[in-house]
Each structure stands twice: as structure tokens, then as C-alpha cells.
Amino acid sequence: MANNRTSSASRDILPEPTLRRLPWYLAYVSLLKESGVEYVSSTQIAKEINVDASMIAKDLSFLNIKGKTRIGYEVASLERELQDFLCFKVEHNAVMIGVGSLGNSLIQDSGLVNYGLDIVAGFDIKPDKVGQQVCGVPIYDISELKERLPELKAEIGIIAVPIDHAQEVSDLLVDAGIKALWNFSPFRITAPEGIVIQNTSIYAHLAVMYNRLGLSKAMNREK
Amino acid sequence: MANNRTSSASRDILPEPTLRRLPWYLAYVSLLKESGVEYVSSTQIAKEINVDASMIAKDLSFLNIKGKTRIGYEVASLERELQDFLCFKVEHNAVMIGVGSLGNSLIQDSGLVNYGLDIVAGFDIKPDKVGQQVCGVPIYDISELKERLPELKAEIGIIAVPIDHAQEVSDLLVDAGIKALWNFSPFRITAPEGIVIQNTSIYAHLAVMYNRLGLSKAMNREK
Numbered sequence: 001m002a003n004n005r006t007s008s009a010s011r012d013i014l015p016e017p018t019l020r021r022l023p024w025y026l027a028y029v030s031l032l033k034e035s036g037v038e039y040v041s042s043t044q045i046a047k048e049i050n051v052d053a054s055m056i057a058k059d060l061s062f063l064n065i066k067g068k069t070r071i072g073y074e075v076a077s078l079e080r081e082l083q084d085f086l087c088f089k090v091e092h093n094a095v096m097i098g099v100g101s102l103g104n105s106l107i108q109d110s111g112l113v114n115y116g117l118d119i120v121a122g123f124d125i126k127p128d129k130v131g132q133q134v135c136g137v138p139i140y141d142i143s144e145l146k147e148r149l150p151e152l153k154a155e156i157g158i159i160a161v162p163i164d165h166a167q168e169v170s171d172l173l174v175d176a177g178i179k180a181l182w183n184f185s186p187f188r189i190t191a192p193e194g195i196v197i198q199n200t201s202i203y204a205h206l207a208v209m210y211n212r213l214g215l216s217k218a219m220n221r222e223k
Numbered sequence: 224m225a226n227n228r229t230s231s232a233s234r235d236i237l238p239e240p241t242l243r244r245l246p247w248y249l250a251y252v253s254l255l256k257e258s259g260v261e262y263v264s265s266t267q268i269a270k271e272i273n274v275d276a277s278m279i280a281k282d283l284s285f286l287n288i289k290g291k292t293r294i295g296y297e298v299a300s301l302e303r304e305l306q307d308f309l310c311f312k313v314e315h316n317a318v319m320i321g322v323g324s325l326g327n328s329l330i331q332d333s334g335l336v337n338y339g340l341d342i343v344a345g346f347d348i349k350p351d352k353v354g355q356q357v358c359g360v361p362i363y364d365i366s367e368l369k370e371r372l373p374e375l376k377a378e379i380g381i382i383a384v385p386i387d388h389a390q391e392v393s394d395l396l397v398d399a400g401i402k403a404l405w406n407f408s409p410f411r412i413t414a415p416e417g418i419v420i421q422n423t424s425i426y427a428h429l430a431v432m433y434n435r436l437g438l439s440k441a442m443n444r445e446k
Contacts, residue, residue, distance in 0.1 A: 019434055020427040024411040027386045031410075034387070049411035087433040088426075105328030115426045116433065155436060163250045164257070180436050182428065187254075188247040188272035196435040198428045203311075203338045204243040205421045209403050210310040210339065211242055212419040213378060216402065 018059045024049055025056065026082040032075050041072035088116045093154040094182070096122040097169050098161035099129050099139050102184055106160060107134045120152050142169075146176040155179040163187040241282045247272050248279065249305040255298050264295035311339045316377040317405070319345040320392045321384035322352050322362050325407055329383060330357045343375050365392075369399040378402040386410040 028049055032040055042060070046053035057067070065081050067073040083089055096103050099122040106112070107119050122139040124130060130141045140148060157173035159166055159181060166187035173181060180196035183189050186203050251272055255263055265283070269276035280290070283301075286308050290296040306312055319326045322345040329335070330342050345362040347353060353364045363371055380396035382389055382404060389410035396404060403419035406412050409426050 014434065016431055019431045020424075023409045023424060023427045023430050027409040028411070031387055048413075050413045051411065086430045087437065088429075090433075092433065092436075101331065101333045105332045108324065108331075109328045110324045112425075112429075115429050117429060156432065164254055179439065180432050182432060186246045186250040188251070188274065190271075190273045194439055196432055196439065198432045200425055200428045201243075201246055202335075202423055202425075204246045205405065205423045206311070206335075206338050206340060207246050207309045208239055208242045209379065209405060209419055209421045210313075210315065211237065213315075213403050214310065216417055216419065 014062050018062055021051065021055075021059055022063075022082055022086055023088075024051070025060070026079065026086060026088075029073075029075055029079045029082065033079050037075050039072045040075055040078070042067060044072070088114070090116050091118050092116050092156055093118050093120045093152060094156035094158055095120065095145075095149070095152060095154045095173075095178075096137075096158045096160060097124075097142065097145075097173065098122075098159065098165075099124045099134060100160065100162075103158070103160035104134055106158065106184070107137050110135075117156070119158070120154055121148065142172070145172055149176045149178070157181050159183045159185055159189070161185060237285050241285055244274065244278075244282055245286075245305055245309055247274070248283070249302065249309060249311075252296075252298055252302045252305065256302050260298050262295045263298055263301070265290060267295070311337070313339050314341050315339050315379055316341050316343045316375060317379035317381055318343065318368075318372070318375060318377045318396075318401075319360075319381045319383060320347075320365065320368075320396065321345075321382065321388075322347045322357060323383065323385075326381070326383035327357055329381065329407070330360050333358075340379070342381070343377055344371065365395070368395055372399045372401070380404050382406045382408055382412065384408060 025045060028045055029040065042053045042056040045056050063081060063085050065073065065078060094117055096107055096119050099107070103122060107122060112119065119137055122134060122137055123142045123145055124139055125142050129139050132139050155178065157178040159169055161169050163185050166183065166185040166189050170181055170189040170191055174191055174195055181189060181191055183197065183199045186201045188199060189197065191197055248268060251268055252263065265276045265279040268279050286304060288296065288301060288304050317340055319330055319342050326345060330345060335342065342360055345357060345360055346365045346368055347362055348365050352362050355362050378401065380401040382392055384392050386408050389406065389408040389412050393404055393412040393414055397414055397418055404412060404414055406420065406422045409424045411422060412420065414420055
């Protein structure tokens with residue numbers, strides 16, 4: 001990313017698994033920096049966070065970050081480059097669609113701001129929510145979405161509605177001019193080409209966890 | 224994988240990507256059932272949720288669910304089998320470690336109960352939190368974890384602490400007898416073999432979203 005003429009091309013091909021690992025490296029490197037460590041090798045990162053060292057080196061090479069032989073990566077510059085690349089220090093405005101239990105919780109999670117996400121408004125259909133505020137964030141009627149979006153300058157729509165409204169809400173958001181959909185509902189939404197979709201079904205992770213837990217119990221019984 | 228006598232074996236090897244897709248199918252099939260639809264084909268599911276039809280058929284065959292030629296899957300039984308398999312109707316007790324912004328939000332997200340997760344207690348180090356309740360869930364001092372865990376009957380530990388405490392808290396949980404770690408911190412924790420780990424870094428999804436948004440902007444500029 002950092003170099004001359006292939007910057008957009010290298011950005012094109014950055015695989016999603018790599019992108020998802022970069023915040024792990026950033027988290028660990030930030031810890032090292034706080035402890036005053038100056039250099040770190042991919043082997044050391046690998047050991048601490050349980051990711052293959054060669055994968056770490058490869059992931060970082062996508063960003064044109066290269067370690068020095070025998071010294072490794074300079075911690076401070078590695079942190080800065082990861083931070084710049086991940087855009088966690090850039091403010092991204094977002095709107096929350098659905099201010100039920102999960103939507104409410106996400107608006108209240110001040111941690112998101114530290115990762116560059118600023119939820120500037122919520123939208124709902126329930127009369128008892130519309131006109132209220134959650135942590136200072138105004139809640140509007142969903143029918144006002146298209147009209148209010150330009151002033152809100154939001155490119156990201158967060159979807160926290162029941163599954164039977166997820167697709168409908170996605171269509172509304174796209175029609176209103178939203179460029180990225182962050183879907184927390186377990187319904188798998190679809191959108192026109194060019195719209196960024198991230199499905200974060202925390203329930204899918206529960207499914208994996210329950211299954212693996214059941215499996216380890218079954219294995220223990222067999223022992 | 225899909226065959227007769229190896230049902231526990233087939234559970235062993237059910238791949239994680241398959242497990243993560245099953246809740247999508249369940250969500251869509253539940254919608255169909257509510258609308259009174261009786262049969263659905265993998266092609267139809269594929270079209271609606273944008274997953275390859277052959278992948279859906281393969282995923283479902285892992286569970287020994289097979290559609291009938293020209294009729295497809297029976298909606299009611301498909302919903303039931305997915306629900307049984309995913310264990311969303313079984314209560315799983317969990318403890319929340321770290322009752323800051325995110326931990327607090329997750330305790331308040333009543334949606335988790337619908338997916339079988341019952342957060343029965345929180346643990347924190349801050350004196351102003353210990354002894355309080357969040358939505359009826361008691362918050363204890365982290366030093367009491369090992370002593371309180373048996374009565375709480377929790378097998379799942381949810382980690383929502385700052386990155387510099389994530390590994391320490393994981394070790395405490397494992398030592399206290401927890402079998403599965405659901406890690407919401409961006410720090411990639413490690414645990415002994417046999418302990419189930421799910422890393423749900425919602426910030427990693429933000430990283431992907433920001434990157435893809437930046438990319439589509441760059442492409443538009445080039446046009």
C-alpha cells in the first residue's frame with residue numbers, strides 16, 4: 001500500500017482473512033509499544049497470538065511492511081503503519097437501523113469510537129423510540145432516512161433489526177445512498193454490486209462454540 | 224461425512240465455515256415457515272441469501288438433511304433440525320468478564336437469550352462496578368471467579384476487557400474451569416488444547432469495511 005504505483009492495485013487484492021488478522025497484530029504491537037519494546041520479530045508475534053510466523057510476514061508484506069534481518073519490525077512504525085492502513089483513527093459516520101436491544105447496546109458501546117466508528121443517528125419504526133435519544137444520539141423515524149442522510153454524512157448503515165426486516169432495511173439504506181452495510185442480523189442480506197457488506201452475526205459464533213463444546217464433551221465421555 | 228453410522232464422527236469434522244452458515248439457513252427457513260411456506264429448494268434458498276445452491280445442499284448433507292427431488296426440503300422439519308443441531312434452544316450459562324461499555328451492552332442484549340446464551344454473572348475489577356447489577360445480573364469481583372463458578376454452572380466465559388488484560392483473564396477463566404472462551408477483545412488469546420475459543424472481534428469487521436469502502440472510492444475516482 002505504501003509504495004509508488006501499485007498502491008490501489010495492492011489494495012484491491014488484499015484478502016479479507018488478511019484484513020481480519022491485521023487488528024490482532026495492531027493490538028499486540030500496541031501492547032509492546034506501551035511496554036517500551038522497540039523491535040519485534042514475526043516469530044515472537046506468532047508465538048504470542050498463535051498465528052503462523054510466515055503468515056504474519058506475508059500479511060505485513062501486503063502493506064509493504066518488511067522487517068529487518070535479525071532485528072525484526074520496529075514496533076513504533078509498525079503500529080503507525082497498521083493504524084494508518086486500518087483507518088481506525090479516521091472518523092466514519094454511521095447510522096443505526098433498529099434501536100432494539102442490540103442496536104441500543106451498540107450505540108452505547110463507546111469502544112466503537114476508538115475504532116473510527118461514529119454512530120450519528122438511529123432510525124426505528126416504534127413511536128416510543130422515535131424522538132428519543134440514546135447516549136445523545138437522536139432516534140428518527142425510518143421514513144425520514146433518505147431525507148436526513150445527506151446532513152448526517154453517513155456512509156455506513158448498521159442493521160440491527162429482526163430477520164424479517166433485514167433485507168427491506170438494506171434496500172432502504174442503499175436507496176438512500178449508503179455505501180456500506182454492517183449487518184448484525186442473522187439474515188444474510190444481499191445488495192447491488194459496489195455496496196460493501198459485512199455480516200457480523202455474533203450468533204454464528206455461538207453456533208460454532210456450542211458445537212465445539214458438545215464435541216469436546218462427547219470426546220470426554222468416550223475416554 | 225453425510226452417511227449413516229458416523230453421526231458423532233460427522234459432528235467431529237463439521238467445518239467451521241459450514242457451522243457459521245447454518246444460522247443463515249435457519250433465519251431464512253424460519254421466515255418461510257412464518258409465511259406458511261411448506262417446501263423450499265436449495266436453489267431458492269441460494270437465490271435469497273446469495274450462497275451457492277450446491278454449497279447449501281452440501282452443508283445440509285453434513286447434518287444428514289436431504290431434500291426430495293423436485294419438492295425440496297420440508298420447511299418445518301428443516302427448521303426443527305437446524306434448531307436442534309445449533310442448540311439455540313438449549314440454555315448455556317455464561318459469565319461476562321469485564322463490565323465496561325461492551326460487556327455492559329452484551330449483558331443488556333436480550334437477543335442472546337434467544338440463541339441459548341444466558342449470562343448469569345459479570346466479573347470486574349472496578350470497585351464501583353462490583354456489587355452492582357446490570358439488568359438483574361450480579362457483578363462480582365474478579366478475584367471471586369474460581370470460588371463462584373461452580374454455583375453459576377457456567378461453561379462459557381465472555382471476554383470484554385481491554386487488550387492488555389485479555390490473555391490474563393483467559394488464563395483465569397481456564398484455571399477456574401471454563402470450557403469455552405468467547406473473546407470480544409481484539410487481542411488474539413491462546414488457551415490449552417481442549418478449550419474452545421471463538422474470537423469475535425467486531426473491530427476486524429470494521430477493518431474490512433473501511434478498506435473496501437476506501438477501495439470503491441478509489442475506483443470511482445479512477446473512472
